[in-house]
Amino acid sequence: MISIINLFNLLKLNLKHMKMKFKKTITVASLVFLLVALGNMEVFAHCEIPCGIYADSVRITLIKEHIKTIEKSMNQIVEISKSSTPNYNQLVRWINNKEEHAKKIQEIVSQYFLHQRIKIVDEGQKEAYDKYQTHLALLHKMLVYSMKCKQTTDLGFIEKLRATVADFEKAYFHKH
Numbered sequence: 001m002i003s004i005i006n007l008f009n010l011l012k013l014n015l016k017h018m019k020m021k022f023k024k025t026i027t028v029a030s031l032v033f034l035l036v037a038l039g040n041m042e043v044f045a046h047c048e049i050p051c052g053i054y055a056d057s058v059r060i061t062l063i064k065e066h067i068k069t070i071e072k073s074m075n076q077i078v079e080i081s082k083s084s085t086p087n088y089n090q091l092v093r094w095i096n097n098k099e100e101h102a103k104k105i106q107e108i109v110s111q112y113f114l115h116q117r118i119k120i121v122d123e124g125q126k127e128a129y130d131k132y133q134t135h136l137a138l139l140h141k142m143l144v145y146s147m148k149c150k151q152t153t154d155l156g157f158i159e160k161l162r163a164t165v166a167d168f169e170k171a172y173f174h175k176h
Contacts, residue, residue, distance in 0.1 A: 056117060059108050060169055063142075066101040066108075067161055073098035074153040098149065105146040105161075109139050131171070138168040 076094040080086050118139070121132040145161040148154070 054112070056172070059112050060165065063105050063108055063165055064162075066105045067158060067165070069101045070098050070105075070149050071155065071158045073101070074149070074155060074158065077153050098153075102146045102150045106143055109142045109146070113139055134171050135168070138164055138171060142168065 073094045077091060077098065080091045080094065113135075118132065118135050121128045123129050141164045142161065145157050145164060148157040149161065
């Protein structure tokens with residue numbers, strides 16, 4: 001027969017083993033939760049630290065590529081919508097694509113140019129302040145035209161957006 005002391009020691013040993021297993025289970029569960037949570041986070045390419053590794057001209061090129069993609073999406077939406085038996089799956093995919101790329105333009109304009117590149121200028125510096133106002137106005141137009149591209153398939157907004165990007169490019173990169 002097992003004595004009470006031996007039984008107690010056996011239970012004590014078993015409890016220690018169970019605690020270790022429980023700690024390992026909690027640790028593994030925490031790790032899994034952390035990985036899942038981090039896996040669902042969006043990662044942004046720019047951290048707002050003035051590191052100088054991003055090129056302004058590349059941002060303009062990206063905006064132009066997004067405009068082409070939005071234009072293609074608009075054309076596909078119109079074409080699919082005209083069909084007597086539209087493929088709604090493809091229609092939704094093109095609409096989502098159009099929305100996503102318009103949003104990316106807005107992110108570049110806002111997050112990159114407005115937040116980081118366009119510096120506030122004192123009103124007393126007439127020439128610099130006028131340039132600052134021009135940049136703000138053009139970037140605002142880009143934001144609005146990107147929004148209009150989300151709302152419609154009117155290719156007129158694509159042309160307005162392209163023209164505004166070209167005007168901003170001239171104003172922003174022009175050196176005296």
